[in-house]
Amino acid sequence: MGISRRGFIKATAVTGATVAGLSANKPMLTAFSETDKKGQIAESGKWMASTCQGCTSWCPVQVYVENGRAIKVRGNPNSKGNHGKICPRPHLAIQQLYDPDRVKVPMKRTNPKKGRNEDPKFVPISWEEAIDAVTDKMMELRKSNETHKFALFRGRYTGAADIFYKALPTIFGSPNNISHSAICAEAEKLGPYITEAYWDYRDYDLEHTRYVLMWSTDPVSSNRQVPHAISMFGKVLDQAKVAVIDPRLSATASKADEWLPVIPGQDGALVSAIAHVILKEGIWNREFVGDFKDGENLFAKGSAVDEAAFEENKTYGIVKWWNLELKDRTPEWAAEIAGVPAEQIYRVARDFAEAAPRAISWLAPGSAMQIRGGYTSMGAHALNALAGSIENIGGTNRGEKVPLQDIPELDAYLDEIAKKGKKNEKIDQRGRIQFPAFAKGELHKGVITNNVADGILNEDPYDIKMAIGYWNNFVFSCTGAQRWEKAMEKIPFYVHITVNPAEMTQYADIVLPACHQLFERWGVIKSKQNMNAYGSIQQPVVEPLWDCKVDETEIGWLIAESLAKKGFSNLYDYYRNEFADPETGKKATNEKEFNLVATKFYRKNSGTHLKRRRATKSAAGRNLSTWASGTRSGHLIRSIGKRALKRHQRNSNFTVKH
Ligand SMILES: Nc1nc2c(c(=O)[nH]1)N[C@H]1C(S)=C(S)[C@@H](COP(=O)(O)OP(=O)(O)OC[C@H]3O[C@@H](n4cnc5c(=O)[nH]c(N)nc54)[C@H](O)[C@@H]3O)O[C@H]1N2
Ligand SMILES: Nc1nc2c(c(=O)[nH]1)N[C@H]1C(S)=C(S)[C@@H](COP(=O)(O)OP(=O)(O)OC[C@H]3O[C@@H](n4cnc5c(=O)[nH]c(N)nc54)[C@H](O)[C@@H]3O)O[C@H]1N2
Numbered sequence: 001m002g003i004s005r006r007g008f009i010k011a012t013a014v015t016g017a018t019v020a021g022l023s024a025n026k027p028m029l030t031a032f033s034e035t036d037k038k039g040q041i042a043e044s045g046k047w048m049a050s051t052c053q054g055c056t057s058w059c060p061v062q063v064y065v066e067n068g069r070a071i072k073v074r075g076n077p078n079s080k081g082n083h084g085k086i087c088p089r090p091h092l093a094i095q096q097l098y099d100p101d102r103v104k105v106p107m108k109r110t111n112p113k114k115g116r117n118e119d120p121k122f123v124p125i126s127w128e129e130a131i132d133a134v135t136d137k138m139m140e141l142r143k144s145n146e147t148h149k150f151a152l153f154r155g156r157y158t159g160a161a162d163i164f165y166k167a168l169p170t171i172f173g174s175p176n177n178i179s180h181s182a183i184c185a186e187a188e189k190l191g192p193y194i195t196e197a198y199w200d201y202r203d204y205d206l207e208h209t210r211y212v213l214m215w216s217t218d219p220v221s222s223n224r225q226v227p228h229a230i231s232m233f234g235k236v237l238d239q240a241k242v243a244v245i246d247p248r249l250s251a252t253a254s255k256a257d258e259w260l261p262v263i264p265g266q267d268g269a270l271v272s273a274i275a276h277v278i279l280k281e282g283i284w285n286r287e288f289v290g291d292f293k294d295g296e297n298l299f300a301k302g303s304a305v306d307e308a309a310f311e312e313n314k315t316y317g318i319v320k321w322w323n324l325e326l327k328d329r330t331p332e333w334a335a336e337i338a339g340v341p342a343e344q345i346y347r348v349a350r351d352f353a354e355a356a357p358r359a360i361s362w363l364a365p366g367s368a369m370q371i372r373g374g375y376t377s378m379g380a381h382a383l384n385a386l387a388g389s390i391e392n393i394g395g396t397n398r399g400e401k402v403p404l405q406d407i408p409e410l411d412a413y414l415d416e417i418a419k420k421g422k423k424n425e426k427i428d429q430r431g432r433i434q435f436p437a438f439a440k441g442e443l444h445k446g447v448i449t450n451n452v453a454d455g456i457l458n459e460d461p462y463d464i465k466m467a468i469g470y471w472n473n474f475v476f477s478c479t480g481a482q483r484w485e486k487a488m489e490k491i492p493f494y495v496h497i498t499v500n501p502a503e504m505t506q507y508a509d510i511v512l513p514a515c516h517q518l519f520e521r522w523g524v525i526k527s528k529q530n531m532n533a534y535g536s537i538q539q540p541v542v543e544p545l546w547d548c549k550v551d552e553t554e555i556g557w558l559i560a561e562s563l564a565k566k567g568f569s570n571l572y573d574y575y576r577n578e579f580a581d582p583e584t585g586k587k588a589t590n591e592k593e594f595n596l597v598a599t600k601f602y603r604k605n606s607g608t609h610l611k612r613r614r615a616t617k618s619a620a621g622r623n624l625s626t627w628a629s630g631t632r633s634g635h636l637i638r639s640i641g642k643r644a645l646k647r648h649q650r651n652s653n654f655t656v657k658h
């Protein structure tokens with residue numbers, strides 16, 4: 001077009017200057033910033049470390065903050081867990097942060113009638129007024145010896161949850177701290193607990209696996225290691241086979257080698273048929289499971305086997321399982337029930353066994369959170385035993401625990417009213433014969449979240465007079481929402497602590513604006529991905545635009561302080577006496593300080609990684625502020641998963657002896 005190279009450069013330079021000129025005062029992004037003499041972009045902002053709780057992957061992230069505004073979120077490049085990556089959601093978290101429809105200030109209801117179609121007619125009030133209203137009601141319950149009629153509901157939480165979720169109801173005198181766990185993934189944990197004595201989520205060695213059998217999980221979209229799954233998915237597809245069992249053609253299923261569109265709730269039939277094929281065809285992992293004493297496979301369709309004929313190695317009860325459940329469970333039988341073709345079940349079972357021990361049976365709640373789902377969970381996890389992939393290369397692994405500090409003892413702060421109140425039966429009717437919910441393997445210890453609505457509605461064992469809910473939305477997230485709507489109408493005084501108005505806010509008497517987890521608070525989190533267990537800090541990277549407070553710590557403190565002014569100081573004493581800044585020994589004097597002190601307190605035992613990195617500092621491992629503020633920091637990793645792997649690699653037979 002007749003323009004010389006020199007002329008082109010000149011022309012672009014002019015354009016560049018114009019753009020720079022336009023944004024000279026406040027560049028929106030560094031991409032538009034001016035360069036300095038060396039041609040470097042003059043950065044006007046900085047990357048600050050925090051943690052995302054957009055789902056339960058709990059990824060270490062960094063936020064680019066410019067002129068006090070969060071501009072962009074990325075994965076913390078130092079994190080091995082999430083490969084320094086994030087999923088698409090935290091990009092949108094900025095829109096949550098600056099959402100004009102956030103709850104901006106405390107509010108109180110002025111329409112006494114509650115219901116789905118009742119406008120609560122909220123009016124703004126001050127924090128003092130709001131907390132005052134909350135503690136007035138609490139003091140009424142103390143005076144009438146009805147502290148058990150108080151309930152605290154929680155959904156999501158941080159590592160410091162117990163400071164609020166446990167300490168507040170316990171010291172106040174209520175047995176009713178109700179978590180969302182029963183509508184989350186407790187049934188998933190049951191299988192690994194009963195089969196492997198492990199009550200937790202597993203981690204999977206995707207790097208070395210050759211087969212991944214996914215029960216009701218879509219790990220590139222949800223589950224607990226999304227950036228890891230996204231990062232590894234290409235490699236996994238190259239080197240391994242992927243089979244997805246899901247009624248829905250999920251994102252993962254659409255790319256998988258096999259999609260088994262099971263009829264919802266019928267996964268148990270598939271589990272049994274796969275196990276049947278593996279045993280009948282003699283393709284189980286002998287090193288892990290063991291073998292028939294005379295080497296001949298006696299597992300034949302329809303016939304029971306003498307237990308004495310089999311010598312088990314690391315499993316227990318394989319022949320019993322065959323005799324009681326598997327012997328007739330052919331793929332043809334399962335095809336009828338589960339709606340998956342028999343030949344596909346044969347193929348999946350054979351390919352899975354052939355890849356063993358580098359074969360993962362990845363169990364997720366969709367198939368377990370069903371009627372009889374506990375059995376599905378046990379069976380699906382037991383397939384890992386047939387493959388010998390438990391704690392093995394390319395298999396399913398426990399992962400390390402990041403030790404956070406335990407909450408200090410509460411007992412000394414319980415007065416007579418509290419002790420008596422605590423003894424009442426819980427509103428979820430836990431312990432009754434019809435709800436054998438497990439927690440950490442203990443029968444009748446588990447929460448029965450969704451039954452709370454019935455407990456409230458039937459006033460069985462008693463009526464609930466007051467509840468506080470935070471980071472939860474049971475009216476939406478529990479099945480049978482109408483029951484919850486009615487139950488919420490019935491609670492005379494409800495307080496919802498939330499970032500955005502939700503269905504449950506509709507029933508609130510007081511609404512308290514919570515700070516956004518990723519951007520506006522101190523917090524401590526632990527998680528695992530990519531064979532790494534890690535702790536990660538949330539820090540306030542921006543000043544909140546609205547009048548929000550941190551749910552578990554700041555609001556807990558304000559309630560405690562106000563109760564103390566009204567004559568009940570035990571909770572306040574507990575917060576004041578038991579929590580000190582591990583670096584300075586100082587105690588909090590207000591709610592903001594308490595948020596930081598509590599965060600430091602909880603992570604004070606997790607400093608191994610930091611000690612290595614900052615060996616020169618005496619406060620090493622405790623210096624949270626420096627830890628969280630650097631872009632090179634923000635989380636600590638226990639790479640023990642990897643170390644265990646190396647141990648496995650040295651071990652020629654690829655199994656671990658516990
Ligand atoms: N149909 C169906 N139902 C399900 C599931 C499903 O897959 N399908 N999944 C189930 C599972 S696994 C779970 S864990 C439960 C989850 O169910 P819940 O624990 O009830 O949680 P959410 O419905 O996610 O509601 C979270 C609320 O917290 C508010 N919030 C967001 N961030 C913050 C914050 O930082 N602080 C505070 N205080 N509030 C905040 C939001 O506004 C939102 O109203 O749902 C279960 N229910
Ligand atoms: N994007 C996103 N990610 C999340 C969360 C979130 O809210 N959003 N929440 C986090 C939480 S709290 C949890 S517990 C995990 C849960 O994560 P996952 O364990 O992966 O579970 P979901 O994504 O709820 O459901 C996975 C699949 O189960 C399928 N499914 C439903 N019923 C059945 C069934 O009967 N059989 C089979 N085989 N499949 C079935 C659904 O179609 C869905 O595709 O995800 C975490 N990650």
Ligand code: SF4
Pocket residue numbers: 052053054055056057058059085086087088089090225226227
């Ligand atoms: S996968 Fe990680 S980055 Fe994405 S929402 Fe979940 S915690 Fe946040």
Ligand SMILES: [Mo]
Pocket residue numbers: 183184185
């Ligand atoms: Mo969940």
